Every structure is written in structure tokens, then in C-alpha cells.
Amino acid sequence: MKDEIHFQVSNYYDELSSIYDEIFDDSVSRAEDLIISEVLSQLIHEGFHVLDCGCGTGLGKELISAKNVHYHGIDISKKMIEQARAKHPDSTFHISDMADLSHYEDESFDAIISINGSFSHVHDPTPVSNEMYRVLKPGGKLLTMVYSRYSLGRLLHSWRHGVLTKEALYSVRNADNEVLVPASFYDRGRLLKTFSKFKNHEIDCLNIMAELIRLNLSLSISLKIMKLERRLPITIRQLAHALTITCEK
Template identity: 35%
Template sequence: MTRTTESSQSVSNDEVRSFWDGNPVAAEGIAAEPGTPEFYARFDAIREDDDCEAYDYSDMIHGYSTSAGKRVLDVGCGNGYVLSRYAMHGAEVEGVDITPKAIELSRRRFELAGLEGSFQTTDGEKLPFPDNHFDIACSMGVLHHIEDPSPMVAEMYRVLKPGGKLIAMLYYRYSWKTIVIIRLKRLVHPKYRGKTQQQALNMNDGDDCPLALVYSKAEAKDLFSAFERHRFRLNQLSWKQLLLIPPLARLLKPVLPRSSDNFFARRLGWNLYIEAYKPLDTTSG
């Protein structure tokens, strides 16, 4: 499935690699040096904050606590957070990423935590694993940065065992952030004025991020059409984003439900989670 940006700009994997190698996920907002214990501690605290993705919600999505003995692949492993949670519960984990920096950070995280895991640099279009090898293949917040992720999805399908689970996260086309916040920024924020909607979306992950696509549920199902039993969930819409008045959100937060549990996040969240399965019978169709 090939997606084109609003401006019909072509974005190469080399551009994507260059940006993320120089801008590891969340590193800009963390004072500690990437690869230090302080960096991982701060990253994990931000990652597990309820305004992002509380740990119990992440466990519900991934099934860390029931993964003992399973083979798990993460395509676009970042600094190894997700795989470390699987490994802590006894899973056998493999991570791949397009950037050498991510592989370095993942290996360092595992070394510091005394965990076992294997990591390799690849763009994901040709995974270095045999057919029908993994019980779980995940890719969280990665595929929407690739202009055409279909070769990566095909490889994830290939290396999953029949009946194996796919877990992915994409940015949601009809999120509050897409339809309200990004458009407001284009009207009132000097940095965003004059930008197209696509250019403003790209800037979500850094001013120079080359690409950030958004998907509807139908588009996501089309991307993962080789799989079956698709299930979708939405999350990540903080009260600060929803109310648009940070002081009011801080005042009301003690009496409001958790961000990950509220009615609005489940319908207008930025993160679209997809769960699907490789068919047991892969000889037909």
C-alpha cells in the first residue's frame, strides 16, 4: 500500500535514517546523555506517564506478563523499551532498527538491565530471520514514518508463525490532534504558520522530521490486509490537549479519570493500535 504526502514529496529511507540517527526518540526532551542509566530512567518515566502510555495499558496491548517463552520481534526497536519489558517476563527477543544509534541504545539498555536480547540494523524491507519464526511481531510508532511500509509489513507477515500476533501503532487520521490541535497551531503558532497540514504533521516528531503519515482504521486494515481478526484501540489524548487550557487541565486533573481511560481518548486518541493475526492456514488466498 503506497501512501503519498499532501505535497507529493518523496521521502527516502536514507532521509528517515539520517533524521532518526541524529534524533533518537524523546532524546531532545531529556537532559541526560543517551545511553546513561539516568537517560533510560527519565525516558521510562515519560513513556509510562498516563498522558503518554501507562505501563498497565502497554501491558494490555503487548501482553508482557504472559510472554514467557515466546519469540518476539520489534521492527523499529528505538532504545529497546518495549523489548526490555518482554525480556523481563521471559520472552526471547530480537530487535531491528533502521539506525545504528537505536541499536546501540537498545544494546546498552539490555546490558545495564542484565537482560538477554539480540539487535540488528536493517531498514526492515528484508528481515534477517527465517519464515514462521516469531510468536509476536510488533512495530510501534514506526511504519507511519515510511512512505511505503508495505514491504516491511510483508516481511513481518513472513517471519510470524501461523497464528502469530501482529501488534502495531500508527498515528490516527481522525484524532483530536490531527483535526484540532495541528490546525490550531497552523493558525496561531509562528513556527507552523504557512505550513501545509502534512508539513505540520511531520513536525510532530521534530522540526526536521521528514515524514509522519496518519491512517484511518480502514487504511490501517488495508495495510495489514494479509492478516485476520483485526482489532483497533485508540489512546493518547491528555486533558491538557483536550481542554486546550493547561492551567485548567492541571486544576481538574485530580478529579478527572486517567487519560488512558477517558471517553475521548478511546475515540479521538493520537495512537491507533492494531492487533491482528497471521492466518493458521496460509496456503489459501
């Protein structure tokens, strides 16, 4: 089962790799990037060693504003890694499943990130979170972003998603939605349980409304809406497209 999912996910992203950056070059995705970048600036400081799990074409590297960061990206898609290497020749990339961090020693990184749903493709999340814990330095920070189980989009289309199941087939934003990839969906409780080894958890949301009305939104309006949404109570925030957890070793 695990191998089958690995195969389906890596194939899906191999196929998307040549157009991936293009399809995410819309105002809603750009607004999300600005918010992620702001969050990263609180966690990642000059000289940090950073591991990006499911780095894709290396967006994480672009969103880190701190100087002289040693950025390592891993991804199961060979073709996504090829794109990342071409864009960021100064960074280190490996084709690897985040379930297997055995080539990294204990306490290697100051921060670990996994942004824009990469962790949602992990079949068995707890061992992965334990591995992340192992390779993080004491006091190191983790930021993980997953697809929300109770997003407004899923609620409105619940006829397509059964009873809002934890596991479902998914199509990334702006891609051909006839082609689907297995994904896991999270609520606050599942996210806290998955990262229970860590401390000082903070859960946040990203993008409740803009996802649904994105065709008509400019970058500045998308950003305004997303920033306002982040002030809502956590129960309402789970309606977001993505949930983020930040925590510490």
C-alpha cells in the same frame, strides 16, 4: 524516494538518540507505556520469540512483562540501536529497515510488535506488512501502533497539516519541533487495508486528550483519562494521537 526517506528518518533518530529516553520521560508517555504494556501482556507469553520493528532504544523489551522472552529488535538508526544494546545486553539487535526482513526465516516469531509510531515512518507499508506476515508463525500475533490521521492535535492545527494529508512532516513529542521527519498517518480503513492478510483485527486508540493538555497532568490522571477514552466508539477514537491494530496470522 524510498532511499531518501530512509536517509532522513535514520538521520532524525540518530540525532535524537542520546536524549530520546529523557524526552519521553514525561507523565503522558509513561501512562501510554503502562497501557501498551497491558496490551502486550495479552499477546506475549513466556518463552515467546518476539520481533520489535523500529525498536528504538528498546522500550518494547521493557514493556513486555512475560518471562524468558527472546527479544529481537531492529531499527534503521545505528545510534538508537547502540543505545538499545547498551541497555539490554541480553537481547539481540540489528540495524535494519523493517522493509527488509530477509535475514529472518519464514515463521520465526510468535509475536511482532512495532510501537509508538515506528511503522508510520515506513514509505511503502503493504510489502512490509507482507514480510511481517511471512516471518510470523501461524497463529502468531501482531501489534502495530501508528500516528492517527485525524488526531485531535492534527485537527486543531490543520492549518499546519494541509487537509490532514496521509503523508506529512512530523516532530516527535517533546523534541525540537523545528526539525521534522517524514511520516504517514492512518485512519481505521487504511490500517485494516494495510494488514488485510491477517485475521481477527482489532483497532484501538491511544490518547485523545492527554496529548493536548499534558503539561498539567500527573501520571495517574493521564492514565485515568486514557483508559476512559478507550471505551468510546471507534469513530471518536480516531481522534487519538495513535491508533493500534492487533491481529493474527
